[in-house]
Amino acid sequence: AQSVTQLDSQVPVFEEAPVELRCNYSSSVSVYLFWYVQYPNQGLQLLLKYLSGSTLVESINGFEAEFNKSQTSFHLRKPSVHISDTAEYFCAVRPSGGYQKVTFGTGTKLQVIP
Amino acid sequence: DAGVTQSPTHLIKTRGQQVTLRCSPISGHKSVSWYQQVLGQGPQFIFQYYEKEERGRGNFPDRFSARQFPNYSSELNVNALLLGDSALYLCASSKTALGEKLFFGSGTQLSVL
Numbered sequence: 001a002q003s004v005t006q007l008d009s010q011v012p013v014f015e016e017a018p019v020e021l022r023c024n025y026s027s028s029v030s031v032y033l034f035w036y037v038q039y040p041n042q043g044l045q046l047l048l049k050y051l052s053g054s055t056l057v058e059s060i061n062g063f064e065a066e067f068n069k070s071q072t073s074f075h076l077r078k079p080s081v082h083i084s085d086t087a088e089y090f091c092a093v094r095p096s097g098g099y100q101k102v103t104f105g106t107g108t109k110l111q112v113i114p
Numbered sequence: 115d116a117g118v119t120q121s122p123t124h125l126i127k128t129r130g131q132q133v134t135l136r137c138s139p140i141s142g143h144k145s146v147s148w149y150q151q152v153l154g155q156g157p158q159f160i161f162q163y164y165e166k167e168e169r170g171r172g173n174f175p176d177r178f179s180a181r182q183f184p185n186y187s188s189e190l191n192v193n194a195l196l197l198g199d200s201a202l203y204l205c206a207s208s209k210t211a212l213g214e215k216l217f218f219g220s221g222t223q224l225s226v227l
Contacts, residue, residue, distance in 0.1 A: 100169075102149075
């Protein structure tokens with residue numbers, strides 16, 4: 001079984017400041033790792049994913065996440081946030097084999113303050 | 115191309131009733147998964163269907179059932195509704211059963227009174 005922990009339920013940050021959203025996971029098998037973003041009244045959108053290879057993955061809108069196997073972490077970072085980044089962010093894992101049972105964390109609400 | 119579409123967007127039911135939620139995947143996608151998102155929590159996996167067969171099931175009671183049709187659309191049924199079933203129900207599709215990228219619909223908000 002897998003589990004995901006997002007310790008920060010809310011993160012307020014000023015516009016153009018850097019941000020880090022923390023994610024730790026637990027699994028007895030190898031996993032794929034994901035970050036999803038959910039804007040108000042919308043479904044989830046995939047932000048970025050780690051499947052294998054380089055431990056640093058990037059999204060098209062400036063977010064990046066680094067897979068750290070020894071610390072079982074997959075923290076999300078952005079060097080300079082924008083108002084439009086205000087949303088809820090979910091870290092997720094699924095087994096690298098088998099079916100698509102994705103396990104999500106409880107989410108972190110990022111509030112960008114003008 | 116249209117994204118994943120779900121209907122209805124909102125639904126109000128009373129305890130003990132039955133409900134059917136519908137999902138149309140992106141054209142060409144053969145896998146559909148269902149998730150329940152209770153307010154303040156992350157989505158929880160309910161089912162995955164691929165090529166009309168159940169490929170996975172989460173930790174939900176037998177009151178929850180689903181099926182997939184030949185056109186790959188899907189229905190989620192919940193019987194004997196409880197207050198705790200109130201949630202946002204999300205449908206996600208992908209091209210294959212093991213596809214890493216899930217495309218989510220906007221969900222059906224179910225309220226059980």
